[in-house]
Amino acid sequence: MELRNLKIFVTVAGLQSFTKAADTPGYAQSTVTGQIQSLEEEWGGALFERLGRKVTLTRNGENLLLYAEQILKLSRAAERAMRINRKGRGLSCKRQVRKAGKLFCGQKPYFCKNRPSSIGLSQGAPGSFIVIHGFPEQAAGPVHILVF
Amino acid sequence: MELRNLKIFVTVAGLQSFTKAADTPGYAQSTVTGQIQSLEEEWGGALFERLGRKVTLTRNGENLLLYAEQILKLSRAAERAMRINRKGRGLSCKRQVRKAGKLFCGQKPYFCKNRPSSIGLSQGAPGSFIVIHGFPEQAAGPVHILVF
DNA sequence: TAAAAATACTCCATAGGTATTTTAT
DNA sequence: ATAAAATACCTATGGAGTATTTTTA
Numbered sequence: 001m002e003l004r005n006l007k008i009f010v011t012v013a014g015l016q017s018f019t020k021a022a023d024t025p026g027y028a029q030s031t032v033t034g035q036i037q038s039l040e041e042e043w044g045g046a047l048f049e050r051l052g053r054k055v056t057l058t059r060n061g062e063n064l065l066l067y068a069e070q071i072l073k074l075s076r077a078a079e080r081a082m083r084i085n086r087k088g089r090g091l092s093c094k095r096q097v098r099k100a101g102k103l104f105c106g107q108k109p110y111f112c113k114n115r116p117s118s119i120g121l122s123q124g125a126p127g128s129f130i131v132i133h134g135f136p137e138q139a140a141g142p143v144h145i146l147v148f
Numbered sequence: 149m150e151l152r153n154l155k156i157f158v159t160v161a162g163l164q165s166f167t168k169a170a171d172t173p174g175y176a177q178s179t180v181t182g183q184i185q186s187l188e189e190e191w192g193g194a195l196f197e198r199l200g201r202k203v204t205l206t207r208n209g210e211n212l213l214l215y216a217e218q219i220l221k222l223s224r225a226a227e228r229a230m231r232i233n234r235k236g237r238g239l240s241c242k243r244q245v246r247k248a249g250k251l252f253c254g255q256k257p258y259f260c261k262n263r264p265s266s267i268g269l270s271q272g273a274p275g276s277f278i279v280i281h282g283f284p285e286q287a288a289g290p291v292h293i294l295v296f
Numbered sequence: 297t298a299a300a301a302a303t304a305c306t307c308c309a310t311a312g313g314t315a316t317t318t319t320a321t
Numbered sequence: 322a323t324a325a326a327a328t329a330c331c332t333a334t335g336g337a338g339t340a341t342t343t344t345t346a
Contacts, residue, residue, distance in 0.1 A: 002150045052320040067226035078215035082191045200345040
């Protein structure tokens with residue numbers, strides 16, 4: 001499984017068509033078929049149901065799609081961070097975190113047991129994307145926030 | 149940038165050595181060098197400082213590392229989900245979410261403005277990993293939780 | 297000089313393309 | 322009959338290995 005596969009997979013899922021998906025990033029139709037097939041081979045089951053000229057996600061496909069979308073979002077964020085830094089006008093990851101706001105986290109165990117731990121982001125930018133580690137038990141550990 | 153690159157990159161960062169990193173997954177040392185170089189070429193700058201027989205992350209490298217770790221965690225989770233489902237004894241993503249607990253989200257705008265939006269997970273499993281979309285402004289939209 | 301990364305080279309797996317066939321409307 | 326996916330086949334990029342050279346503690 002590589003990012004290349006997942007990009008094509010998500011495109012096909014969105015357009016419900018191998019052919020249309022091939023147009024978008026300038027691939028050949030057979031390339032799209034091949035990439036999806038290799039994913040399905042690795043998976044060990046179909047990701048799409050081929051219904052004549054309509055293509056729909058199987059249950060497995062839907063399952064993978066959720067992960068694939070997150071992975072690609074993160075990779076785009078990483079690429080953006082790389083691009084920004086190359087131009088020399090970027091923020092370090094820490095600065096970006098600071099810019100996203102402070103993280104508030106209810107860490108008391110009894111609080112976690114009896115009611116939801118409270119976590120909040122102040123001054124969050126629109127479209128923020130938050131990744132929280134080890135929650136709630138290890139919430140006292142390092143918490144990274146990646147802003148998209 | 150592909151997952152293959154990132155895996156090697158994270159390994160090198162962890163071991164602070166190209167040679168040791170090559171041993172771990174059974175790569176040749178030159179392969180590790182090549183993968184890192186291609187990442188650096190794509191980035192447009194060094195990810196590691198080569199200090200004789202010690203290798204340390206540059207600022208750019210540290211930046212990328214945070215993203216890479218998240219991406220790889222997600223991809224491992226995706227692979228696990230694929231594997232589980234192939235064996236037919238897996239939970240769908242929705243079931244996994246339900247198992248992770250309910251998400252509570254303070255959605256009122258005035259609440260977001262004046263104090264942290266409150267988000268909590270009840271019955272969270274140890275080592276849970278939470279991904280929250282569009283926060284806080286679009287918190288009313290679909291929220292996916294992927295558990296690792 | 298000893299240990300680690302870079303380089304040179306080789307090989308081959310596979311990504312990707314073109315052309316064709318199959319399949320289902 | 323037509324539109325879309327699968328298949329067959331070909332090419333070439335680049336991933337990965339071996340052997341060697343360079344670099345620096």
